[in-house]
Amino acid sequence: MKRLLITIKYDGTAYHGWQVQQNALSVQEEFQNAVEQVFLKRLDVKGCSRTDSGVHANMYCLTLDTDMNITDDGVVLALNTKLPPDISAVECREVPLDFHPRYNCVSKEYVYKIYNGKFRDPFLEKYTFHYRYPVDVDYLDREAKHFIGTHDFAGFCSVNSEAEVKREGDIITFTFEGDGFLYNMVRIMVGTLLFVNEGKIKEGELAEVIASKDRKRAGRTAPPQGLYLNKVNY
Amino acid sequence: MKRLLITIKYDGTAYHGWQVQQNALSVQEEFQNAVEQVFLKRLDVKGCSRTDSGVHANMYCLTLDTDMNITDDGVVLALNTKLPPDISAVECREVPLDFHPRYNCVSKEYVYKIYNGKFRDPFLEKYTFHYRYPVDVDYLDREAKHFIGTHDFAGFCSVNSEAEVKREGDIITFTFEGDGFLYNMVRIMVGTLLFVNEGKIKEGELAEVIASKDRKRAGRTAPPQGLYLNKVNY
Numbered sequence: 001m002k003r004l005l006i007t008i009k010y011d012g013t014a015y016h017g018w019q020v021q022q023n024a025l026s027v028q029e030e031f032q033n034a035v036e037q038v039f040l041k042r043l044d045v046k047g048c049s050r051t052d053s054g055v056h057a058n059m060y061c062l063t064l065d066t067d068m069n070i071t072d073d074g075v076v077l078a079l080n081t082k083l084p085p086d087i088s089a090v091e092c093r094e095v096p097l098d099f100h101p102r103y104n105c106v107s108k109e110y111v112y113k114i115y116n117g118k119f120r121d122p123f124l125e126k127y128t129f130h131y132r133y134p135v136d137v138d139y140l141d142r143e144a145k146h147f148i149g150t151h152d153f154a155g156f157c158s159v160n161s162e163a164e165v166k167r168e169g170d171i172i173t174f175t176f177e178g179d180g181f182l183y184n185m186v187r188i189m190v191g192t193l194l195f196v197n198e199g200k201i202k203e204g205e206l207a208e209v210i211a212s213k214d215r216k217r218a219g220r221t222a223p224p225q226g227l228y229l230n231k232v233n234y
Numbered sequence: 235m236k237r238l239l240i241t242i243k244y245d246g247t248a249y250h251g252w253q254v255q256q257n258a259l260s261v262q263e264e265f266q267n268a269v270e271q272v273f274l275k276r277l278d279v280k281g282c283s284r285t286d287s288g289v290h291a292n293m294y295c296l297t298l299d300t301d302m303n304i305t306d307d308g309v310v311l312a313l314n315t316k317l318p319p320d321i322s323a324v325e326c327r328e329v330p331l332d333f334h335p336r337y338n339c340v341s342k343e344y345v346y347k348i349y350n351g352k353f354r355d356p357f358l359e360k361y362t363f364h365y366r367y368p369v370d371v372d373y374l375d376r377e378a379k380h381f382i383g384t385h386d387f388a389g390f391c392s393v394n395s396e397a398e399v400k401r402e403g404d405i406i407t408f409t410f411e412g413d414g415f416l417y418n419m420v421r422i423m424v425g426t427l428l429f430v431n432e433g434k435i436k437e438g439e440l441a442e443v444i445a446s447k448d449r450k451r452a453g454r455t456a457p458p459q460g461l462y463l464n465k466v467n468y
Contacts, residue, residue, distance in 0.1 A: 011356040056357075080354050088354040120314050120322040122245040123290075127357070 001067050003099055004075060007091040007232075008060050013126045013225065014086060016053040018060070027051075027087060031062070034082035038075070039066055048101040048232050049108065052184065054224035056127070058111075059090075061232045063101045101232075107161065109177040109231035110186045112222060117170040128171065129226035135172055135197055141165040143196050144174070146206045147189055165193065175230075184221050191219035235301050237333055238309060241325040241466075246290040247360045247459065248320060253284045261285075261321060265296070268316035272309070273300055282335040282466050283342065286418065288458035290361070292345075293324075295466045297335045335466075341395065343411040343465035344420045346456060351404040362405065363460035369406055369431055375399040377430050378408070380440045381423055399427065409464075421456040422449075429453035 008031065016024035020032070028047060036042050048061040070078070072092040079089040115121060115128035116135055124130070144163040160178035167173075174190050192209070195201045201209055201219070209217045242265065250258035254266070262281060270276050282295040304312070306326040313323040349355055349362035350369055358364070378397040394412035401407075408424050426443070429435045435443055435453070443451045 009356055076353060085354070085359045086356045088356045090353045119310060119324045120319070122243055122320045122322045123361070125319045 001065055001097070002094050003063055003065050003097050004072075004092055005061060005063050005095045005099065005101065005234075006075065006079075006089055008057070008062070008087060008089050010057050010060065010088070011086040011126075012051065012054050012056040017055065018047050018049070018051045018057075024053075027057075027060075030084055030087055034079050034087075035064060037082045038078045039064075039068055046101050048105055049181075049229070050183075051229055052187075052224050052227070055227045055229070056225075057229040059231050060229055061101050061105075061234075063095065063099065065097075104234050105179075105232055107177055107179045107233045108181060108229065109162075109175065109233075110181065111228050111230045112174040112176075112186060112190045113226045113228070114172040114174070114190075115170055116167070116172050121170075126225055129223050131172075131194065133194075133198060135167070137165055137167045137172060139203075140193050140197055143206050144189075144193055146210055147176070163189075177231075186227060187222045187224070188215075188218055190222040190226070193219070194222065195219035235299055235331070237297055237299050237329050237331050238306075238326055239295060239297050239329045239333065239335065239468075240309065240313070240323055242291070242294050242296065242321060242323050244291050244294065244322070245320040245360075246285065246288050250287040251285045251289065252281050252291075252294070258287075261291075261294075264318055264321055268313050268321075269298060271316045272312045273298075273302055280335050282339055283415075283463070284417075285463055286421075286458050286461070289461045289463070290459075291463040293465050294463055295335050295339075295468075297329065297333065299331075338468050339413075339466055341411055341413045341467045342415060342463065343396075343409065343467075344415065345462050345464045346408040346410075346420060346424045347460045347462070348406040348408070348424075349404055350401070350406050355404075358405075360459055363457050365406075365428065367432060369401070371399055371401040371406060373437075374427050374431055377440050378423075378427060380444055381410070397423075411465075418455050420461060421458070422452055424456040424460070425453035427453070428456065 010027050014025065015027045018027045020026050020028045028045060032045050035045060043064045046063050051057060075092040076089045113128040114131045115124045116131060120130060141164060144165050147163045148160050160176055162177035164175045176186055176189060196206055244261050248259065249261045252261045254260050254262045262279060266279050269279060277298045280297050285291060309326040310323045347362040348365045349358045350365060354364060375398060378399050381397045382394050394410055396411035398409045410420055410423060430440055
């Protein structure tokens with residue numbers, strides 16, 4: 001018996017997140033179906049985290065146990081012949097039998113992408129949040145640092161080691177790295193920084209909003225299609 | 235009465251090209267439906283060229299005539315409320331009444347995108363051709379110059395003023411600029427350069443293949459999802 005750590009990548013548009021659930025298509029369900037066809041039995045697949053409905057992953061890690069004699073690249077290639085086009089395996093390696101994709105994770109990086117162009121872009125509709133207001137990226141980047149080290153923002157526990165906002169052309173990317181992201185956390189932080197951008201949270205006020213732990217004082221939850229689980233660090 | 239030159243951008247995945255046709259969804263049909271809702275009558279819309287089924291456009295130009303009193307930005311914004319998410323208007327300006335989007339076009343630029351990564355990428359599936367062989371980009375870039383100035387390649391008339399192949403990470407971009415691209419032309423040129431890459435057309439042999447005007451000696455037609463009409467120059 002060996003434990004395999006498999007890395008996948010997915011376009012989450014069509015899925016209700018990673019986790020299997022009744023009456024809704026999930027990435028895990030599609031993945032387990034592919035696994036069943038490759039390994040010829042239903043295997044228990046453990047993921048590194050839940051992801052919300054419509055959220056994407058540039059890197060998502062999971063484990064499964066098998067005694068099948070197959071190379072790591074063979075696993076990747078075989079899975080890709082069975083997975084739908086919006087999910088792809090990209091790496092496979094053996095890990096110790098006590099390795100757990102969630103508990104062994106040291107930190108995760110999420111990115112959130114905003115398209116700041118004037119008119120809708122058909123190629124970015126499903127992969128960014130189209131936000132039309134002018135954005136002062138340097139200001140937001142400075143303000144984003146207030147989230148670093150916060151432990152209980154808006155009722156959620158979180159410890160972040162990095163928070164950054166930068167622009168490339170019309171794309172603005174928010175990056176958050178940390179070890180305790182909970183439900184909607186990143187999307188609330190982005191929504192809150194957009195409130196800062198719009199002056200709804202005044203300059204110098206953000207630290208206090210965070211300290212208040214009052215969800216109502218934070219910003220809107222930014223929509224899911226801009227969010228990517230970007231890196232999982234072990 | 236004034237003539238408007240409107241620039242749009244579209245993800246061609248769902249469409250059988252620009253041109254209206256029976257029993258198949260076209261970009262022109264969707265656009266004319268949006269125009270009818272904005273201008274409150276069915277207007278004649280003239281495009282700058284046909285595009286093949288599944289091909290994308292970063293820039294596509296068309297004209298229509300109207301006596302409606304509306305600003306250029308107003309036209310763009312109104313159209314975008316009626317167009318589906320995979321088609322977007324990006325610019326509008328008035329042109330002389332004798333302007334024709336096809337005949338007045340001086341040249342067009344097409345790009346063709348190849349994804350050269352080892353494993354499938356779910357975000358690139360519909361927007362690139364996944365080609366797994368190693369690619370010698372400098373060699374192909376040199377060989378691509380043979381297409382410049384060709385007038386009758388593989389039975390099609392074409393005059394190209396620019397041909398370039400370059401790589402950025404796992405994405406290889408073929409760029410062709412010219413004034414007479416005909417049906418499948420760019421996709422045949424790309425397919426032929428891939429034959430060169432694979433040694434099916436030997437070093438030094440391409441000029442002769444082109445001169446032979448024999449379609450059977452050229453390469454496969456590269457698939458549509460990698461092709462973009464990128465610029466229309468007036």
